[in-house]
Amino acid sequence: MKLLRVGTAGAERPALLDAEGTLRDLSGIVADIDGGLLADQAALGRVRAAAQSGELPALDAAGLRTGPPLARIGKIVCIGLNYHDHARETGARPPAEPVVFFKAPDTVVGPNDTVLVPRGSVKTDWEVELAVVIGRTARYVESAEAALAHVAGYAVAHDVSEREFQIERGGTWDKGKNCETFNPLGPWLVTADEVGDPQDLSLKLWVNGELKQDGTTAEQIFPVGEVVRYVSQFMTLYPGDVINTGTPAGVAMGHPEPKPYLRAGDVVELEIAGLGRQRQELKDA
Numbered sequence: 001m002k003l004l005r006v007g008t009a010g011a012e013r014p015a016l017l018d019a020e021g022t023l024r025d026l027s028g029i030v031a032d033i034d035g036g037l038l039a040d041q042a043a044l045g046r047v048r049a050a051a052q053s054g055e056l057p058a059l060d061a062a063g064l065r066t067g068p069p070l071a072r073i074g075k076i077v078c079i080g081l082n083y084h085d086h087a088r089e090t091g092a093r094p095p096a097e098p099v100v101f102f103k104a105p106d107t108v109v110g111p112n113d114t115v116l117v118p119r120g121s122v123k124t125d126w127e128v129e130l131a132v133v134i135g136r137t138a139r140y141v142e143s144a145e146a147a148l149a150h151v152a153g154y155a156v157a158h159d160v161s162e163r164e165f166q167i168e169r170g171g172t173w174d175k176g177k178n179c180e181t182f183n184p185l186g187p188w189l190v191t192a193d194e195v196g197d198p199q200d201l202s203l204k205l206w207v208n209g210e211l212k213q214d215g216t217t218a219e220q221i222f223p224v225g226e227v228v229r230y231v232s233q234f235m236t237l238y239p240g241d242v243i244n245t246g247t248p249a250g251v252a253m254g255h256p257e258p259k260p261y262l263r264a265g266d267v268v269e270l271e272i273a274g275l276g277r278q279r280q281e282l283k284d285a
Contacts, residue, residue, distance in 0.1 A: 001048060002188040002276075003033050003153070005067045006059065009110070012067035015059060016051055017188060023064075024056035033189065034071040035240020038135040038152040044191075066110050069155055069189035070133060073105040074241045076183065077231055078159065080173065082246025083219045089254035098222050098230050101173045103159070103183050103244070111186035111278035115160055116285040117264055118179045123163035124262040124282075127247035128205040128213050128270040130198065131157035132224055133189055138237040144225030150237065151228065153191040154198060156272045157244045158184040158280070163253050163261070180285060185242075187276040195274060198224040203248055205270040207260070213270075215248025 005012035006023070014026040014033045029050055030037055037043055050056050080099035081087050087094050109115075117124050135152025160183070166176025195201075198217060205213035217223075222230065227245055231237060252261045262268070264284045271277040 001051060001191045001194065003191070004069045004186060004188050005033055005071065006064050007067065008065060009067060012071070016047065016056065018051055023059040023061045024051065025059050026056065028057075032071045033069060035074060035238060038133065039239035066112060066187045068108045068110055069186040070240065070242065072240060073108060074238050076103040076105060076107070076242045076244060077235075077237075078103055078177065078244040079222065079227055079246045082221050082227075083215065083248045084221055085215065085219050085249035086247055086251070086254070087221070089249045089251075094221050098227060100231065100234070101177060104178050107178055107181065107183040108185050109181045109183070111156065111184050111276070112280065113184060114181065115184065115268070115280045115282050116179070116181045117262060117282055118162055118165070119285050121162050121164070122261065123253075123259070125161045125163050125252045126205055126207065126212065126262060126268050126270075127159040127161055127251055128203045128272070129157040129159045129244045129247050130201060130203065130217055130224070130272060131155040131185060132198075132228065132243040132245060134237045134241040134243070135239050137239065138228060138232040141229045141232040144223065144229050147225045147228035147232065148192070151192050151224070152239065153189045154195050154275055155185055155189050156187070156270060156275045156278055157242075158268070158270055158278060159244050159247060160184070184278055184280055187278065190275050201275070202273045203270075205250065205268065207262070207268055208266055213248055213250030215250070219248055220246065
């Protein structure tokens with residue numbers, strides 16, 4: 001299923017995109033798309049049955065904003081340097097264990113919402129990423145194969161990053177990752193059964209119409225199952241938590257000088273096969 005949330009910011013309603021591409025209203029069946037729904041197999045079953053029956057009312061998508069596909073996100077765990085090609089382009093050695101940092105849930109905006117260049121920023125960068133949405137509590141999971149059973153679905157994430165704040169200002173990476181609007185998510189949360197193999201997905205990103213990233217999740221150093229297993233050894237993952245799993249080569253930081261960092265007026269578009277497409281215009285904060 002392709003689950004999404006539509007409407008003005010803070011007042012989104014749950015919806016579903018059916019097999020014919022028609023937007024369907026879910027508000028008569030579920031209150032929202034959140035961790036509670038993802039953990040409730042009976043409720044998800046009712047959604048599937050309603051979708052298959054054709055009884056869900058259609059929504060007019062014209063002019064309707066698409067919000068983040070997940071409400072009340074618990075935490076966003078991020079994995080850095082998780083693609084072989086990205087490590088090579090930045091001159092970094094592949095890590096022996098996953099590099100873990102966090103983004104606050106309040107960085108999340110809709111897939112087509114404005115992204116703000118922080119005040120004083122000269123190195124705002126782009127990163128297309130596969131987001132993993134947890135559907136079952138994961139605690140000390142024993143294997144990568146078992147870890148995949150805890151995944152509810154997948155989405156496109158844009159891990160916007162300010163490289164000077166992240167790398168050159170001391171401390172942890174977090175202050176270069178948690179600026180306002182720095183995690184567009186969506187358009188859809190696609191359930192795991194529809195995605196199939198998460199290590200066989202193409203990722204692309206364009207800046208002002210120019211292709212900058214063209215990668216595949218097959219290049220991940222730590223595959224999705226291993227990431228979930230690993231993280232579960234250090235913290236409990238709950239339904240509605242999100243893991244951003246890293247970005248392939250092609251970020252601005254990996255370019256020769258002068259590096260083409262983002263500025264107000266730039267337009268970034270990104271997509272992952274089967275998970276939909278995002279478009280953001282950048283403005284000054």
